[in-house]
Amino acid sequence: MGEISKDDVEKYLENNPQFAKEYYDKKLRAEVVGSVFKVNPGDVKDGISFKEMTKLEECQVLFELMMEIQEEASSVEKIVHKILQRLAQLLAADRCSMFIQRSRNGIPEVASRLMDVTPTSKYESNLVPPEKEVVFPLDIGIVGWVAHTKKVFNIPDVKKVSEKNNHFSDFVDKQTGYTTVNMLAAPIVSGKEVLAVFMVLNKQNASEFSKEDEDVSTDMKNAVVRRATRSNKLGSLSGLSIMLLWSANKVFEELTDIERQFHKALYTIRVYLNCERYSVGLLDMTKEKEFYDEWPIKLGEAEPYKGPKTPDGREVNFYKIIDYILHGKEEIKVIPSPPPDHWCLASGLPTYVAENGFICNMMNAPADEYFTFQKEAFDETGWIIKNVLSLPIVNKKEEIVGVATFYNRKDGKPFDEHDEQLTEMLTQFLGWSVLNTDTYDKMNKLENRKDIAQEMLMYQTKATAAEIQTILVSVSSLKQLIKILKEELPEPKDVELYEFRFSDFPVTEHELIKCGIRMFFEINVVEKFKVPAEVLTRWMYTVRKGYRDITYHNWRHGFNVGQTMFTLLMTGRIKKYYTDLEAFAMVSAAFCHDIDHRGTNNLYQMKSASPLARLHGSSILERHHLEYSKTLLQDESLNIFQNLNKRQYETVLHLFEVAIIATDLALYFKKRTMFQKIVDAIEKMEKEEEAIKYISMDPTKKEVIMAMMMTGCDLSAITKPWEVQSKVAIMVANEFWEQGDLERTVLQQQPIPMMDRNKGEELPKLQVGFIDFVCTFVYKEFSRFHKEITPMFDGLQNNRVEWKSRADVYEEKMKKIEEEKKRQEEEAAKKG
Numbered sequence: 001m002g003e004i005s006k007d008d009v010e011k012y013l014e015n016n017p018q019f020a021k022e023y024y025d026k027k028l029r030a031e032v033v034g035s036v037f038k039v040n041p042g043d044v045k046d047g048i049s050f051k052e053m054t055k056l057e058e059c060q061v062l063f064e065l066m067m068e069i070q071e072e073a074s075s076v077e078k079i080v081h082k083i084l085q086r087l088a089q090l091l092a093a094d095r096c097s098m099f100i101q102r103s104r105n106g107i108p109e110v111a112s113r114l115m116d117v118t119p120t121s122k123y124e125s126n127l128v129p130p131e132k133e134v135v136f137p138l139d140i141g142i143v144g145w146v147a148h149t150k151k152v153f154n155i156p157d158v159k160k161v162s163e164k165n166n167h168f169s170d171f172v173d174k175q176t177g178y179t180t181v182n183m184l185a186a187p188i189v190s191g192k193e194v195l196a197v198f199m200v201l202n203k204q205n206a207s208e209f210s211k212e213d214e215d216v217s218t219d220m221k222n223a224v225v226r227r228a229t230r231s232n233k234l235g236s237l238s239g240l241s242i243m244l245l246w247s248a249n250k251v252f253e254e255l256t257d258i259e260r261q262f263h264k265a266l267y268t269i270r271v272y273l274n275c276e277r278y279s280v281g282l283l284d285m286t287k288e289k290e291f292y293d294e295w296p297i298k299l300g301e302a303e304p305y306k307g308p309k310t311p312d313g314r315e316v317n318f319y320k321i322i323d324y325i326l327h328g329k330e331e332i333k334v335i336p337s338p339p340p341d342h343w344c345l346a347s348g349l350p351t352y353v354a355e356n357g358f359i360c361n362m363m364n365a366p367a368d369e370y371f372t373f374q375k376e377a378f379d380e381t382g383w384i385i386k387n388v389l390s391l392p393i394v395n396k397k398e399e400i401v402g403v404a405t406f407y408n409r410k411d412g413k414p415f416d417e418h419d420e421q422l423t424e425m426l427t428q429f430l431g432w433s434v435l436n437t438d439t440y441d442k443m444n445k446l447e448n449r450k451d452i453a454q455e456m457l458m459y460q461t462k463a464t465a466a467e468i469q470t471i472l473v474s475v476s477s478l479k480q481l482i483k484i485l486k487e488e489l490p491e492p493k494d495v496e497l498y499e500f501r502f503s504d505f506p507v508t509e510h511e512l513i514k515c516g517i518r519m520f521f522e523i524n525v526v527e528k529f530k531v532p533a534e535v536l537t538r539w540m541y542t543v544r545k546g547y548r549d550i551t552y553h554n555w556r557h558g559f560n561v562g563q564t565m566f567t568l569l570m571t572g573r574i575k576k577y578y579t580d581l582e583a584f585a586m587v588s589a590a591f592c593h594d595i596d597h598r599g600t601n602n603l604y605q606m607k608s609a610s611p612l613a614r615l616h617g618s619s620i621l622e623r624h625h626l627e628y629s630k631t632l633l634q635d636e637s638l639n640i641f642q643n644l645n646k647r648q649y650e651t652v653l654h655l656f657e658v659a660i661i662a663t664d665l666a667l668y669f670k671k672r673t674m675f676q677k678i679v680d681a682i683e684k685m686e687k688e689e690e691a692i693k694y695i696s697m698d699p700t701k702k703e704v705i706m707a708m709m710m711t712g713c714d715l716s717a718i719t720k721p722w723e724v725q726s727k728v729a730i731m732v733a734n735e736f737w738e739q740g741d742l743e744r745t746v747l748q749q750q751p752i753p754m755m756d757r758n759k760g761e762e763l764p765k766l767q768v769g770f771i772d773f774v775c776t777f778v779y780k781e782f783s784r785f786h787k788e789i790t791p792m793f794d795g796l797q798n799n800r801v802e803w804k805s806r807a808d809v810y811e812e813k814m815k816k817i818e819e820e821k822k823r824q825e826e827e828a829a830k831k832g
């Protein structure tokens with residue numbers, strides 16, 4: 001497939017509206033994506049209600065605000081100015097103002113700080129200089145009254161004197177010549193104190209402000225202002241709130257790595273903390289374990305987790321600790337995977353906080369009986385723990401993302417209520433920053449998905465009617481179709497479909513599609529599960545087209561893995577442990593297992609920061625192959641499982657996941673002893689029925705065996721007759737070398753020997769190593785499991801002999817060269 005232009009994709013989408021619609025509906029929610037990335041809040045005209053905005057849009061607005069904060073983290077007034085502008089815009093108000101509350105000689109008053117803010121007005125002209133302040137005592141004017149009552153006032157008509165608005169003062173109007181018609185005023189409250197009052201004047205597109213408008217103003221305030229101003233008066237900003245904003249600035253410098261953000265924020269605040277040391281434990285956020293991590297527990301080889309859990313049900317697992325030492329010389333330590341007896345965790349306090357979400361303030365901590373703090377000095381500086389304040393870091397979803405623990409107030413006193421408030425604010429802020437990363441991550445993920453979707457579209461390759469006709473000659477009744485199809489398909493004997501030694505070399509790629517379809521008939525699933533012949537043909541053809549034309553991980557490899565799975569089940573007689581449905585899923589998953597492979601491995605995806613790597617944390621490519629396969633099935637005209645019931649369909653999807661993810665060789669070492677134990681147990685059994693019962697009754701054992709079968713299929717080229725293996729090995733090597741070239745040119749890195757074409761002569765040696773280190777175990781255990789599979793092990797051993805002799809020749813050659821070099825050097829030395 002050649003270069004595909006934007007126009008081609010557009011044309012494709014236009015010609016296939018159903019595909020485009022379904023794809024975007026399911027995968028992307030295009031409108032949301034569009035609004036997240038394209039909506040410029042400046043474009044919002046005439047005030048839309050907050051309700052009309054999606055959650056993501058709301059995030060976007062807040063996110064932008066934070067970005068603006070980053071740009072000019074100078075003064076709170078400037079930020080509030082932006083907020084007022086946004087408020088005026090969202091509420092379709094003529095203008096907004098902000099008054100601060102303060103006290104003079106013990107008497108509270110409100111003073112104008114920002115006046116007449118419109119969506120476009122300049123900050124400089126809105127900021128009220130001290131000599132032009134308008135000051136109200138709390139008993140005159142709406143603003144003062146709002147400050148006094150701490151309530152939101154929505155006044156539809158200021159002229160109508162009523163109970164509600166008899167506080168309105170036209171003092172300012174008279175001074176400025178402005179006419180206030182209606183207004184909305186809301187206090188900004190921190191604890192029991194009113195910090196400021198927002199005033200929104202004259203609704204433009206309605207006769208008065210609505211209830212929703214009141215909510216919007218509350219939302220806006222809560223979202224940003226509270227965090228910036230809590231426990232601080234807007235009028236007399238302490239260093240802390242400025243610092244907080246500044247650390248927000250730092251937080252947003254890099255938005256990819258949560259930990260780095262945590263660190264930046266924490267590092268920035270260190271000078272404001274009145275303590276000698278503090279540590280932050282970061283909690284693992286994964287809720288569900290990967291299936292392969294569940295296996296040892298399900299097989300009874302590992303104890304299930306009985307330890308403490310977070311309120312939302314996660315295992316309490318501190319995967320990293322950042323330790324800030326502020327006494328004496330400043331130092332920061334990062335402890336990845338801290339052991340449970342690490343002093344930060346050994347007391348049990350962080351775990352307790354993670355479990356319960358409480359704030360714990362402990363005087364004379366070492367004397368505590370419940371928590372066991374280290375009593376002696378930590379190092380030669382003689383630092384010891386005296387007082388401890390520990391609290392959870394909670395994100396907006398109310399999940400505890402970490403625990404911050406502060407040690408020893410600098411003045412030697414115990415931590416007090418003020419410290420609790422301060423640190424709570426800090427941890428809230430941290431949680432908030434993590435939330436934003438979350439949001440950003442989500443947008444990023446959507447963005448990446450979009451990239452990948454586009455890539456998929458370019459390669460998107462649903463088989464056309466004409467293509468299907470090359471296999472399924474005519475269209476008639478279902479039974480008829482199956483009959484026609486069967487006649488068109490190759491005879492298994494002719495191509496040795498049931499043989500482990502099967503070679504795809506004599507078969508064309510198109511014929512391989514037919515062979516693939518044939519296998520589903522051979523395992524009797526087409527009629528049993530009512531797979532429409534046309535759908536089966538279209539799916540198989542589309543899978544073929546889903547493979548890119550790359551050197552090794554192409555359709556031929558995909559087919560070979562499917563064929564080996566089929567042969568292991570049938571000729572290898574492993575089918576007896578599995579249901580027809582499971583066998584159906586296993587063969588299908590095997591065909592799909594490398595679909596849309598790019599010819600580079602997972603490490604390369606990571607190093608090149610490909611969109612795939614940003615989307616998937618582990619088993620990057622395998623997760624993509626899985627996603628791709630599942631996407632195909634979402635199209636009913638490709639869904640070979642369309643006539644299954646819900647439970648059956650879910651079983652199939654689960655098996656797809658296990659089978660395809662299992663082809664990640666990084667997981668191979670996790671499963672091999674589990675597989676070996678099953679084989680050991682089977683070997684001791686005398687009756688076949690016993691073995692069948694032992695395995696087929698236990699879904700976990702079936703999964704482990706299936707996962708190992710996938711590895712056996714994926715590596716099966718190493719077991720083929722030497723003429724086949726030697727050719728395939730060169731193909732694999734070529735693909736590796738191409739990646740090595742990319743690493744050199746694109747990443748500017750030296751590739752490992754396996755991928756370095758300059759070390760091509762080492763191939764036989766590498767093959768021997770690969771056979772010894774990985775393959776021998778697989779095929780030895782399989783031939784022990786079922787003697788019918790021994791041909792694979794025999795083939796492997798034969799190939800090892802071949803590779804070894806070539807490796808020896810190479811080694812001999814190198815030895816000779818080395819000796820010759822040495823001899824020449826000695827001669828040169830003699831002469832010299």
Ligand SMILES: [Zn+2]
Binds near residue numbers: 557561593594663714
């Ligand atoms: Zn593969």
